[in-house]
Amino acid sequence: MNASSSTRIGGDIGPSEQLTLAGGFPGWRGARAINRHICTVAMVASDVSACVLTFGFASLLNWELLPTLPNNAIPQQSAGAFAIVVVALLVWLASQSHYHRRIPFWTELQHLVTGACGALLCSGFLMFLMHDTPSRALLLTTWSLLAVLIVVMRGTTRRLLKRGGFWQIRTLIVGDGEAVPQTITALSSEPGLGYDVTRVMRPQDVQTDGEATCWRSLLQQQHADLLVLAPDRDQLPSPGLIDSLVRQRVPFAMVPPSAGLPVLGFERTCFFSHDTVIFLYRNNLARPVARITKIILDLVLVSCALVVLSPLLLLIAAAVKLDGGPVFFAHPRIGARGRLFHCLKFRSMVTNSAEALQHVLATDREAAAEWAATQKLRHDPRVTRVGRLLRKTSLDELPQLFNVLRLDMSLVGPRPIVTKEVDRYGDDIAFYYETRPGITGLWQVSGRNTTSYSHRVQLDTWYVKNWTIWHDVAILAKTIPAVLQRRGAY
Numbered sequence: 001m002n003a004s005s006s007t008r009i010g011g012d013i014g015p016s017e018q019l020t021l022a023g024g025f026p027g028w029r030g031a032r033a034i035n036r037h038i039c040t041v042a043m044v045a046s047d048v049s050a051c052v053l054t055f056g057f058a059s060l061l062n063w064e065l066l067p068t069l070p071n072n073a074i075p076q077q078s079a080g081a082f083a084i085v086v087v088a089l090l091v092w093l094a095s096q097s098h099y100h101r102r103i104p105f106w107t108e109l110q111h112l113v114t115g116a117c118g119a120l121l122c123s124g125f126l127m128f129l130m131h132d133t134p135s136r137a138l139l140l141t142t143w144s145l146l147a148v149l150i151v152v153m154r155g156t157t158r159r160l161l162k163r164g165g166f167w168q169i170r171t172l173i174v175g176d177g178e179a180v181p182q183t184i185t186a187l188s189s190e191p192g193l194g195y196d197v198t199r200v201m202r203p204q205d206v207q208t209d210g211e212a213t214c215w216r217s218l219l220q221q222q223h224a225d226l227l228v229l230a231p232d233r234d235q236l237p238s239p240g241l242i243d244s245l246v247r248q249r250v251p252f253a254m255v256p257p258s259a260g261l262p263v264l265g266f267e268r269t270c271f272f273s274h275d276t277v278i279f280l281y282r283n284n285l286a287r288p289v290a291r292i293t294k295i296i297l298d299l300v301l302v303s304c305a306l307v308v309l310s311p312l313l314l315l316i317a318a319a320v321k322l323d324g325g326p327v328f329f330a331h332p333r334i335g336a337r338g339r340l341f342h343c344l345k346f347r348s349m350v351t352n353s354a355e356a357l358q359h360v361l362a363t364d365r366e367a368a369a370e371w372a373a374t375q376k377l378r379h380d381p382r383v384t385r386v387g388r389l390l391r392k393t394s395l396d397e398l399p400q401l402f403n404v405l406r407l408d409m410s411l412v413g414p415r416p417i418v419t420k421e422v423d424r425y426g427d428d429i430a431f432y433y434e435t436r437p438g439i440t441g442l443w444q445v446s447g448r449n450t451t452s453y454s455h456r457v458q459l460d461t462w463y464v465k466n467w468t469i470w471h472d473v474a475i476l477a478k479t480i481p482a483v484l485q486r487r488g489a490y
Contacts, residue, residue: 036100043157086146116146170223171225183228215250294410295407297469306401326347331418348384394483441475
């Protein structure tokens with residue numbers, strides 16, 4: 001159900017919804033518990049099925065494709081080692097809350113990749129101790145396949161649970177102000193989590209019973225499974241309200257005001273016997289090991305990409321040259337720490353592009369307004385025929401691979417800007433200066449030219465404040481469908 005279409009803002013509770021705790025849904029808590037257990041069992045069964053399928057495929061691969069292996073079958077000790085490591089992997093995933101908590105896709109995938117890599121190392125070590133010599137290719141294929149199958153099986157299981165009405169979490173949001181639409185947008189951005197916002201109520205519209213709200217009764221009245229508190233900065237819930245929710249054992253979540261905070265850059269520290277929590281901010285990009293890891297990843301991937309893409313690069317260079325003018329276009333851009341560098345592209349514009357732009361801006365008001373808002377023109381008369389195709393497919397950016405080799409740029413980061421755009425970042429330009437600009441970035445996979453410039457700045461800032469290597473991997477993975485679908489490219 002679409003959250004925006006099913007949400008009722010505030011308002012009084014109608015007569016048909018005036019249900020008391022005694023006269024409401026007597027099996028409300030029991031039904032919730034049953035649904036939760038069904039989902040847990042289904043997800044565990046999904047992962048076990050993926051493991052069984054993986055072992056069957058590995059056995060078939062060993063028998064049919066690798067006949068030179070000893071005994072032409074997976075030895076007993078190999079099967080035993082596989083079973084031991086699989087159990088350990090499932091226990092580790094359970095410790096990461098995979099079977100009783102809803103986890104966003106990219107976090108879940110990160111855990112699976114980490115678990116599969118650990119399982120690969122552990123299974124190889126166990127087989128070495130057992131004096132078994134399995135094929136390295138077979139081990140790598142087996143654990144890679146397991147990670148893929150778990151993702152596929154989980155997705156299928158969630159869809160089946162959703163059809164059966166077990167996966168949805170009917171959510172009541174209590175809050176007011178900007179926090180509410182931001183919460184709804186966040187919950188709706190991950191359909192796989194199953195959150196279905198059924199109603200939004202303002203704090204003042206929540207009915208009370210004497211001095212305390214009967215929260216269980218409220219959830220029953222609203223046919224909700226989960227209460228989400230989304231207060232504004234000046235409306236933080238009182239400790240008494242939180243205590244009443246805990247005492248009544250009401251399933252609830254809280255969305256603390258966090259606009260602009262590095263939400264993934266904090267480390268939480270709790271103190272025994274105290275209600276105090278300290279959130280320590282860590283700047284990942286300032287860590288030498290993290291910077292070196294990012295550079296190594298860039299150089300390895302770019303070197304491989306240049307080898308694979310060299311025929312395509314030569315073909316595009318020839319097409320651009322036949323269109324007249326130089327092959328490459330080097331434009332001064334701002335890099336890390338505000339240092340200027342020449343950003344390389346395949347030339348996609350006419351050779352007198354500067355004069356052509358000034359003419360368009362002087363004679364076309366709509367074009368001038370569009371340029372002022374986004375620094376882009378959807379119908380840019382400066383773009384050549386070959387250049388239009390290159391821009392639509394983002395192939396004009398490929399020469400920036402050489403910028404990465406020169407360490408002027410990174411594979412992932414904020415898109416490089418020109419000097420005139422610095423003022424548009426305001427104080428947030430400090431975040432831009434903190435890392436090398438990227439060939440792709442969060443803005444590229446979030447709509448690109450269909451988003452406003454202020455949203456672009458917000459995305460660049462979020463990326464820097466919350467940077468991890470895994471975020472780079474996720475953005476690279478999301479870049480492929482974004483380029484193929486040509487989202488926001490022109």
